[in-house]
Every structure is written in structure tokens, then in C-alpha cells.
Amino acid sequence: MPTDRPLRTERFYYASDSGYNVEVNQQRLRDDILANASFGDLETDEGHGRTLLTGTAADQAARERLVQRLQDAGLTVRVDPVGNIAGRWVPKDADPAAPPVVMGSHLDSVPQGGIFDGPLGVYGALEAVRTIRSADISPACPLEVVSFTEEEGGRFGIGTLGSSVATEKLSVADALALEDDNGYTLKERLSAIGFHGEDKITPSSWDGWLELHIEQGTRLERENLSVGVVDSITGITNCSVEIHGESDHAGSTSMSERSDALVAAAEFVQDVESVATEIAADNPAAVATVGQHDVEPNIRNVVPGSVTMQLDIRGVSEGTMDRLVERIHERLKQIEQHHPVTASLTRFRNDTPSHMSDQYVTTAVEAAETRGIATKQLHSAAMHDSANISTETDAGLLFAPSEDGISHNPREWTDWEDCATATHILAVSAAWLASES
Amino acid sequence: MPTDRPLRTERFYYASDSGYNVEVNQQRLRDDILANASFGDLETDEGHGRTLLTGTAADQAARERLVQRLQDAGLTVRVDPVGNIAGRWVPKDADPAAPPVVMGSHLDSVPQGGIFDGPLGVYGALEAVRTIRSADISPACPLEVVSFTEEEGGRFGIGTLGSSVATEKLSVADALALEDDNGYTLKERLSAIGFHGEDKITPSSWDGWLELHIEQGTRLERENLSVGVVDSITGITNCSVEIHGESDHAGSTSMSERSDALVAAAEFVQDVESVATEIAADNPAAVATVGQHDVEPNIRNVVPGSVTMQLDIRGVSEGTMDRLVERIHERLKQIEQHHPVTASLTRFRNDTPSHMSDQYVTTAVEAAETRGIATKQLHSAAMHDSANISTETDAGLLFAPSEDGISHNPREWTDWEDCATATHILAVSAAWLASES
Numbered sequence: 018m019p020t021d022r023p024l025r026t027e028r029f030y031y032a033s034d035s036g037y038n039v040e041v042n043q044q045r046l047r048d049d050i051l052a053n054a055s056f057g058d059l060e061t062d063e064g065h066g067r068t069l070l071t072g073t074a075a076d077q078a079a080r081e082r083l084v085q086r087l088q089d090a091g092l093t094v095r096v097d098p099v100g101n102i103a104g105r106w107v108p109k110d111a112d113p114a115a116p117p118v119v120m121g122s123h124l125d126s127v128p129q130g131g132i133f134d135g136p137l138g139v140y141g142a143l144e145a146v147r148t149i150r151s152a153d154i155s156p157a158c159p160l161e162v163v164s165f166t167e168e169e170g171g172r173f174g175i176g177t178l179g180s181s182v183a184t185e186k187l188s189v190a191d192a193l194a195l196e197d198d199n200g201y202t203l204k205e206r207l208s209a210i211g212f213h214g215e216d217k218i219t220p221s222s223w224d225g226w227l228e229l230h231i232e233q234g235t236r237l238e239r240e241n242l243s244v245g246v247v248d249s250i251t252g253i254t255n256c257s258v259e260i261h262g263e264s265d266h267a268g269s270t271s272m273s274e275r276s277d278a279l280v281a282a283a284e285f286v287q288d289v290e291s292v293a294t295e296i297a298a299d300n301p302a303a304v305a306t307v308g309q310h311d312v313e314p315n316i317r318n319v320v321p322g323s324v325t326m327q328l329d330i331r332g333v334s335e336g337t338m339d340r341l342v343e344r345i346h347e348r349l350k351q352i353e354q355h356h357p358v359t360a361s362l363t364r365f366r367n368d369t370p371s372h373m374s375d376q377y378v379t380t381a382v383e384a385a386e387t388r389g390i391a392t393k394q395l396h397s398a399a400m401h402d403s404a405n406i407s408t409e410t411d412a413g414l415l416f417a418p419s420e421d422g423i424s425h426n427p428r429e430w431t432d433w434e435d436c437a438t439a440t441h442i443l444a445v446s447a448a449w450l451a452s453e454s
Numbered sequence: 455m456p457t458d459r460p461l462r463t464e465r466f467y468y469a470s471d472s473g474y475n476v477e478v479n480q481q482r483l484r485d486d487i488l489a490n491a492s493f494g495d496l497e498t499d500e501g502h503g504r505t506l507l508t509g510t511a512a513d514q515a516a517r518e519r520l521v522q523r524l525q526d527a528g529l530t531v532r533v534d535p536v537g538n539i540a541g542r543w544v545p546k547d548a549d550p551a552a553p554p555v556v557m558g559s560h561l562d563s564v565p566q567g568g569i570f571d572g573p574l575g576v577y578g579a580l581e582a583v584r585t586i587r588s589a590d591i592s593p594a595c596p597l598e599v600v601s602f603t604e605e606e607g608g609r610f611g612i613g614t615l616g617s618s619v620a621t622e623k624l625s626v627a628d629a630l631a632l633e634d635d636n637g638y639t640l641k642e643r644l645s646a647i648g649f650h651g652e653d654k655i656t657p658s659s660w661d662g663w664l665e666l667h668i669e670q671g672t673r674l675e676r677e678n679l680s681v682g683v684v685d686s687i688t689g690i691t692n693c694s695v696e697i698h699g700e701s702d703h704a705g706s707t708s709m710s711e712r713s714d715a716l717v718a719a720a721e722f723v724q725d726v727e728s729v730a731t732e733i734a735a736d737n738p739a740a741v742a743t744v745g746q747h748d749v750e751p752n753i754r755n756v757v758p759g760s761v762t763m764q765l766d767i768r769g770v771s772e773g774t775m776d777r778l779v780e781r782i783h784e785r786l787k788q789i790e791q792h793h794p795v796t797a798s799l800t801r802f803r804n805d806t807p808s809h810m811s812d813q814y815v816t817t818a819v820e821a822a823e824t825r826g827i828a829t830k831q832l833h834s835a836a837m838h839d840s841a842n843i844s845t846e847t848d849a850g851l852l853f854a855p856s857e858d859g860i861s862h863n864p865r866e867w868t869d870w871e872d873c874a875t876a877t878h879i880l881a882v883s884a885a886w887l888a889s890e891s
Contacts (some may be wrong), residue, residue, distance in 0.1 A: 028708070236706070287717060329704040399705060
């Protein structure tokens with residue numbers, strides 16, 4: 018929800034450059050991330066990964082350490098019913114009732130994931146608060162650090178679970194009733210580890226939100242940048258497409274007698290690519306991919322009887338995404354007209370695009386510029402808690418570079434120097450936003 | 455090897471129509487096929503199947519019963535080193551040194567195969583000999599019934615194994631040294647079941663060969679015919695095709711940056727279909743199929759990195775098959791030119807087409823016509839022992855209809871009436887050929 022508050026003017030630069038000695042402690046940030054990496058630890062030949070799923074002993078340990086570190090830094094901790102954790106600091110000159118500037122991310126991982134995806138944003142937020150506290154600054158509003166439950170959907174199957182509940186896209190009751198593969202409910206597991214709390218964490222009451230996350234792409238790395246400022250998070254639509262022909266003997270079925278599902282599917286795959294390329298000419302973030310493509314019976318000497326495909330369609334404009342799906346569907350219907358097959362398309366997921374707040378984006382870009390740190394604005398093609406928050410209050414999302422763009426893998430890596438630089442911009446941005454709020 | 459002997463003239467029809475009371479005993483044929491079906495028996499919900507692999511106890515029992523049934527009918531049995539079995543009958547007025555007219559097929563099955571594929575031709579041949587013996591006919595040459603080892607390649611991996619050895623396409627030593635998946639050699643297994651013989655079975659010394667087999671297609675069923683006369687067996691060429699692009703994130707890789715292997719493969723699949731359709735316009739038996747098509751990594755939100763395909767190409771002319779492969783390969787090279795992918799095509803199998811003897815084809819067609827049985831000439835798109843024999847002597851191949859074209863499956867079925875009718879034409883053809891040879 019971009020606000021219409023006036024953007025910062027030059028007055029602010031001077032204040033920041035003179036008075037603010039905001040300096041991130043890289044060693045402390047690194048120690049926090051590495052200590053957190055020991056929970057669900059996974060040492061592989063490829064790198065240091067972790068598996069941190071909601072409600073496990075590893076999750077409990079990671080959460081307890083975070084609470085301790087928040088308290089060590091002088092923050093007051095709250096836990097809500099779905100285990101979202103908030104640490105709050107009210108600066109001495111701040112109005113305790115003022116809407117807080119909130120930073121954070123998540124601590125959970127995918128199975129066999131990396132150590133930065135999530136924790137960099139949580140411990141980066143804590144480091145930002147510690148940095149602001151020790152600097153010569155007294156923000157006008159409270160600052161909070163938030164860690165959302167199960168952003169990855171790795172155990173209870175719903176991504177951005179905690180922020181969905183906090184933003185009322187998912188009810189507390191429905192969330193707590195979610196079951197894992199073994200029939201354990203989220204409520205049982207959170208109670209068991211002592212993180213089924215009673216406090217409230219409500220983004221709609223915040224001044225705004227800043228998340229630091231790894232890019233999971235190579236755009237920053239390619240331009241040798243330590244930080245990027247996200248302006249949009251693409252929406253994701255998934256469709257499943259089925260094409261049914263007739264499975265036949267590859268020798269005794271003449272070319273004219275065939276109902277070859279693969280030949281029809283081949284035309285469709287090309288259609289998806291050509292429609293997306295055409296639309297992407299004016300909408301560079303728009304993409305459409307046939308990523309999954311399964312042929313039945315898939316035997317060399319049998320004419321393919323059916324093909325099932327899974328499509329991934331993204332864009333930063335809902336209209337563009339709808340247009341992609343419509344035009345792809347039209348092409349599929351045309352294929353049914355001139356091939357002896359039946360076909361169907363089911364759009365089974367539609368997460369609309371999210372837009373970061375102009376004010377928060379501009380603040381982060383200016384924070385980097387005034388500190389002499391090169392940056393760029395970019396969109397995120399991956400989903401983040403920030404997408405949920407953006408419907409309730411101003412949201413901003415910063416990226417730190419990912420080596421080779423790898424994530425969700427023990428090979429995931431971000432240089433400590435880049436972690437510190439991105440956290441520095443997070444801290445400066447938060448300080449500015451909290452000072453003028 | 456079609457001969458240039460003159461084709462039969464009318465003189466023969468009268469002889470056959472007056473003197474030959476060739477009548478197949480349908481019940482006896484049925485009993486033989488069902489008794490044989492008990493070896494490697496497989497009762498399924500879908501039908502009565504069997505698994506009869508070379509050198510197993512089931513194979514031993516099936517072979518021993520065949521030998522017994524050949525001997526019961528007054529035939530003298532021989533077994534060659536690779537277990538091919540021949541039963542010989544020298545009619546009382548025949549020259550024992552004259553080249554024999556030979557009939558037969560195979561007893562082995564694919565794993566979980568049907569009860570007709572192979573045994574119909576072996577026991578049909580025996581039934582034909584028994585029928586001729588009990589009729590008022592005294593052929594001028596010996597008649598033989600042959601059962602070839604492992605036509606299906608189900609255990610030692612090489613299809614038409616026995617006939618390949620008999621026609622010297624595969625040496626006895628190489629064949630005997632073949633190993634199954636557990637390291638057993640063909641020699642060990644044949645010795646163990648008592649069918650590693652020392653006799654000779656040499657098609658080059660035969661007058662000719664007639665095989666009765668199920669169609670494994672629907673052409674006869676669709677025209678309600680009980681018997682078909684095969685004039686050619688298509689050659690089979692197999693190619694493997696690999697297309698390599700680059701696996702990427704489906705969200706963060708823009709349309710213009712992609713090396714999508716599936717998009718390139720889709721163009722290729724269509725090329726194969728269009729090239730084959732064009733060539734089939736003048737060569738109806740020509741077909742090309744992308745039957746197997748595997749995408750890597752095949753994950754919905756990942757741009758496909760590679761596609762591996764297996765092609766099946768058939769035709770009754772070697773030149774046509776070569777032209778198909780050449781033109782398909784040209785198209786693949788063009789795809790490499792205008793897509794950011796690398797591609798390769800490997801032609802790893804090339805079985806050339808086979809042609810049945812004009813004389814044997816004409817004899818069978820005329821035998822059906824003079825008996826008032828409707829028939830048609832057709833090609834076979836499946837491989838048979840007859841293909842091997844056709845390079846050594848005259849060969850003929852008769853088809854009985856397959857219900858729904860199903861074979862290599864417990865659902866495989868041919869009506870007993872059709873079995874008998876097709877065997878009747880086999881017997882009449884053999885009687886004619888043996889009488890004039």
C-alpha cells in the first residue's frame with residue numbers, strides 16, 4: 018500500500034551524513050548467522066547447509082537463540098499464535114504509540130537449504146537495530162525485528178505462512194489446523210516447542226516494513242553490486258495442461274492415422290514461448306515456462322498417447338499475467354481444432370504481483386547513494402513475506418547478491434562483506450524512516 | 455531371396471480343389487496352444503498371459519512338450535546348438551534329399567506376454583503337417599516344423615536370436631556366450647535344460663519358409679479378415695537425439711536470456727512429424743515417431759536444461775528410411791543454427807526392410823482365394839524370424855487377426871476360428887508348395 022506521504026528532500030541527507038555514525042558490526046552479524054546455521058546443520062561436500070522445519074527441535078533451538086539475542090540487545094519479545102516472533106525497541110525520545118518501523122524475514126529453510134535465505138534478513142534486522150542504538154540517533158518511533166514462521170512452506174505446505182496469518186490472508190484457526198505429512202498439526206508442534214504465543218503482530222499497524230533477503234539470482238553479481246532495491250515482486254500463476262491423443266504402435270500406425278499427443282504438445286510449447294516473448298517485449302518481467310513435461314507411455318516404439326505439462330507464468334502486472342494466460346489458452350484451443358487431440362488448461366494458482374512502497378524504495382536507493390554504495394532497482398521473481406506485508410503497509414525489500422544465483426541448496430553463498438553492506442543500507446534506511454515518521 | 459521360378463498356374467487349383475481334403479482340426483490346435491500356455495502361465499485380471507524366457511524351467515517344459523508332440527505326429531526331431539528345434543516328415547513319395555518346405559515360428563514370449571505370439575505359428579505348423587499327412591496328398595519334398603529360440607530377446611537381449619544364428623547373421627559362439635542380467639550364458643542355460651544340441655538347421659538349404667503369426671495390429675480386424683499375407687517387413691532404425699540448453703530459474707531468467715532445450719525440442723518433434731508425413735505421401739509404410747521424450751530437470755519453475763529423445767523410424771524401402779533419417783538430421787542442424795542449444799543425433803540401430811518371396815506370397819493369396827477365404831496383402835511393421843529367413847530362401851508370412859491389435863500383453867487374443875482359418879491357409883499353401891517343388 019504505497020502511501021502518499023511526501024518523499025524525503027535534501028534536508029535529510031545532511032542530517033544523515035553529519036549526525037549518523039551508523040556502522041554495522043560485520044563480525045557480530047556473521048557470528049549470529051553462523052550460530053543460527055548450527056540448528057538443523059547439514060555439512061555437505063558442496064557446502065554448509067541446513068534443514069530447519071517448523072516445530073522441530075532445531076526450530077525450537079533457533080527460535081530460543083533469536084529470543085535471547087533480541088533480549089540481549091534490549092528488545093522486548095512477543096510471540097503470536099502461529100509462532101511469529103517480534104522484538105521491540107522504543108527509543109528514548111520516541112512515542113511508544115507511534116507506528117513502528119519493522120524489519121525482518123524468516124528463520125526456516127527448505128529441506129537441505131542454505132544458511133542465508135531468511136536468517137540474513139532476521140539477524141540483519143537485529144544488527145540494524147543494534148547499530149542504530151549504538152549510534153548517535155534517537156528515532157521518533159519504535160523499531161521492531163520480526164521473524165515470520167514457515168516462509169518456505171517446508172513442513173505445513175503453505176509458503177509465507179506466518180506473514181499470511183499476520184496480514185489476515187489466512188485465519189489463525191486454519192493455520193493452526195494445518196497438518197504435516199505425518200498428521201501433526203501446526204498448533205501441536207508450536208505448543209510442543211513453546212512458540213504458540215498469545216501476542217499480536219499486526220503489519221496493518223506498522224509505519225512500514227523492510228526485509229533484507231538474498232537475491233537468488235545473478236543480476237547483482239553480474240554488475241558487481243552489494244545491494245539491490247526491489248520495487249516489485251512478480252505474481253506467479255501456475256497452469257496444468259493436458260493433451261490427450263491415442264497411444265498406438267509406432268510401426269503399424271500410419272502417419273495419417275495418428276493422434277500423436279506429443280506432436281500437438283510440441284506446437285503448444287512453441288506457442289507458450291512465442292506468446293511470452295511477444296508480451297515480454299513491452300513487459301520485461303513477464304515470463305512463461307513449460308518447466309514440467311511428461312509423455313505417456315514414453316516408450317520408443319509407441320506413438321505418445323498423452324502429455325501433461327506444468328506452466329509457470331510470472332509478471333509484475335496482473336493484467337499482463339492474465340493476458341499471457343488468455344492468449345496461451347487461445348492457442349491451446351486452436352491446437353485442438355487442427356490436431357486430433359483433446360486438451361485442457363487449469364489455472365490452479367494465481368498469486369498477484371506485489372509492489373513495494375515508493376517511499377521505502379526511494380529511501381533505500383538514496384541511503385545507498387549518499388553512502389557511495391552502487392545499487393539498482395530490480396524486481397523479484399521469487400515470493401517473499403514482503404509481498405503479504407505490502408498490502409497492509411509500506412514495504413521495502415533489499416537484496417544482497419547470491420553467488421552464482423544459487424539458493425535452496427547448501428551451495429547458497431553470500432560474501433560476508435556483501436551481507437554487511439546490505440545490512441548497512443537496511444540500517445540507514447530504517448534510521449531515516451524512523452526519524453521522519 | 456525371391457526366386458525366379460515360374461508362378462503357379464491354373465493347373466494347380468484344380469488339383470487342390472479336387473484332390474486335397476486339407477481340413478485343420480481346430481480343437482487339436484486349440485488344445486496344443488492352451489497346453490503350451492500353461493508353461494510360464496500368468497493369470498491376470500486382464501487375461502491369460504505367460505512369461506516364457508529362454509533356459510527357464512518353463513521353457514524346458516514347453517520345449518519337451520513340443521518335441522513330444524512332433525514325435526507323436528511322426529516327425530523326426532533335431533536340435534541345434536542354440537536350441538532351435540526342427541521336426542521333419544518325409545512323405546512316402548518324396549525325395550528325402552529334396553529341399554524341404556519349412557513352417558514355424560517361436561515358443562518364447564516377452565515378460566508378461568500373450569499366449570498366441572509365437573506358439574500359434576509353431577503349433578499351427580505342426581497342425582498343418584498333421585493335416586497334410588491325414589489328407590490324400592503325398593508331397594514331393596520333406597516338410598519341417600521349426601521353433602526358433604528367443605525371438606523376443608526377452609532374456610539374452612537379442613531379438614530373433616535363433617533365426618539369426620541359423621542364417622549366420624550371428625555366430626554360434628557369439629550367441630552361446632550371450633549373458634542374461636545375472637551373468638548366466640545362453641550355453642549354460644541351454645545345457646541345463648537339455649537343449650544345447652548338435653544338429654544343423656540351415657534355412658539356406660530349404661525350398662522355403664512359411665510363418666504364421668498374429669498381426670499385432672488392427673488392419674485385418676477392421677476389415678473382418680481371418681488371414682493376411684505379408685509381402686514386406688519394415689526395417690527399423692532407431693536414433694537417439696539430445697538437445698542441450700541451460701537450466702535456469704523460470705522467474706528470474708527473462709525470455710530473451712533463455713536457452714530452453716524444450717522449446718528447441720518442440721520444434722524438432724514437429725519437424726520429425728512433418729518430414730515423415732511428407733515422405734509417407736508416396737511411401738505409406740514410412741513412419742517416424744518420437745516415442746520417448748525426457749526433459750531435465752523437469753521441474754515446473756525451472757527452464758528445461760536438456761531433452762533426450764528416442765526415435766523409431768520404419769519403412770519397407772531402405773532408401774526411404776535413409777532419406778527420413780537424413781532429412782530429420784538436417785532439420786536438427788537447422789534448429790542448432792537458430793536456437794541457443796547444442797544437439798546431436800545418433801543412429802544406433804538399423805535393421806533393413808525384408809521382402810517376402812513373390813512365389814510364396816502369391817501361393818498364399820491364391821490358396822485363400824480358391825478356398826473362398828477373403829484376405830489381403832499387407833506389410834508387417836513388427837520384426838519376425840521370417841525377416842532373417844528371407845535373405846536365405848523364399849519366405850512367406852501369414853497373419854491372423856489380433857483383437858484390438860493388442861500383443862505383448864495378457865490381453866492378446868485371436869479367435870480360435872481365426873487361428874484355424876489361418877492355419878488352414880498355411881496348410882494348403884505348404885501342400886501346394888511341397889507338391890510342386
